[in-house]
Amino acid sequence: MHIAIIGAGISGLMSALELAEQGCSVDIFDQQQAGQAASWAGGGILSPMYPWRYAPEVNQLAQYGKSLYQMWNEKLLPITGIDFQIHNTGMLIFDQEDFDVGLNYANQYQEAMQQCDLLDRKQLEQINPHISEKFQQAIHFPQLSNVRNPRLLQSLISYLKQHPFVRFFEHCPIDQLIVKNKMVHGIQTPNGQVFHADHVVLTSGAWSQYWEEHIHRKIPVHPIQGQMLLFKTPENWLPTMCMNRVMYLIPRQDGHIVCGSSMADCGFSTAVDEQTQQNILSACLDMVPELKQFPIVSRWAGLRPSSPQGIPYIGEMPDIANLWANFGHFRNGLCMGASSAQLLRQLILKQAPIVDPSAYSPSRLKKQNLVTQ
Known part of the structure; x- marks a missing residue:
């Protein structure tokens, strides 16, 4: 065929x-x-970020992502020499209004990736010592991972x-x-x-x-633009992914931290603008203030295929x-x-x-x- x-x-x-x-x-x-x-x-x-905000059809497909990429990485790595770098960091979510619904979602659906616990400040510091003191609680998803998509x-x-x-x-x-x-x-x-x-x-x-x-x-x-920026920190400096108000920090194994993201309906433009970049930066420093001591090494935008x-x-x-x-x-x-x-x-x-x-x-x-x- x-x-x-x-x-x-x-x-x-x-x-x-x-x-x-x-x-x-x-x-x-x-x-x-x-x-x-x-x-x-x-x-x-x-x-999906905040899976309880998405249609069940989205979560149904997404739940297979980690295991399938792990399988393909094992098959392709010996041939290509390029590791997907599936990074098992877990994630902290700081949106208080999502604590109950997130915990209830985990109990209702029993998906391994979405199991979570509510952490107090002491537990939070043990898992990620760089989190701003303004956050006294978070829900922690220990099974969540990221893949280095490039x-x-x-x-x-x-x-x-x-x-x-x-x-x-x-x-x-x-x-x-x-x-x-x-x-x-x-x-x-x-x-x-x-x-x-x-x-x-x-x-x-x-x-x-x-x-x-x-x-x-x-x-x-149709396209919906999303802008990002990239910090460079020491290797394994930030131990978990972090999310608040739909803004996120994604640590890579080599110390790069991907920060995002915005939403804009501006056709096929992939131009970054200062105001949006500043909004992303402010949200990231709000979660992890110590990031301000590290350099921003890249900024970019991509086009998501929006659908109903x-x-x-x-x-x-x-x-x-x-x-x-x-x-x-x-x-x-x-x-x-x-x-x-x-x-x-x-x-x-x-x-x-x-x-x-x-x-x-x-x-x-x-x-x-x-x-x-």
Whole structure:
């Protein structure tokens, strides 16, 4: 089976990996270099932030993220030499209004990753001595981890580029789906080059709305910008991830600390602005005042693929038999990426699915108005 995947972010790369490992021939297309858009820019927390604020469909896929990435890291590391650096830091959440609901969520769902305890100040200092004195309590999630997403992407790309069943087409935008008789018969570049495949998968993230005119349906996915900044501290200086008011600190093993994040509807702009950066910095220093003694080494922005309730579209597109979707993960593309790709592979190859696929079905797009011709 020959499959073309349009978009080489985490969704496209993981989908390619799942399918190629099952013996499918896979072509991956991207309008720029692989792994350079939202997937690279994110924080890599292997859980939705405040999972009780999300739809159950999001948490259902996210719960598999850590175990699947651990499995893939063990397989790919000996071949690529690139460690995903899955960092088992745990997380502290300081939002008092979330203490009860977080503890109740843990008791209700019994998901290993979401087990938590309420800590007093003495316990808090034992787990993370750098927390501001203003916080006397926190809920602690000891099982939460983060993955160093640039390294995850580098390893996936390295592995796939040497895979005998995979071809990469970077800096090769696809701007046309050649659809006849409710089937995709080819995909076309702006210069008229046509590629053929048995199935086509759209993993185009924040750019997915582009395909509306090709499928004649509204696709309610659009970019939402998120800005970040990066501190450099000594190795293992900050022992846990921290979160307050949707702002977070994510420590990497080498002492880098990723800080974020903002939300702005500003089209496809990835420009950072001083006010937003200052807001992020203030929130981070509010949690860990000692950070101000360390240098900020980078600032950047990425584009999240916003979708209704953050529930991705995974499965066969309506009315086109060989066109598939895996997009619309909003803020949780990394933590849902591995299981979303596994589900897509199971649907394409008619295997037993990891979860009930109906909640993610692109048939939801039928409820949208037809795009005007």
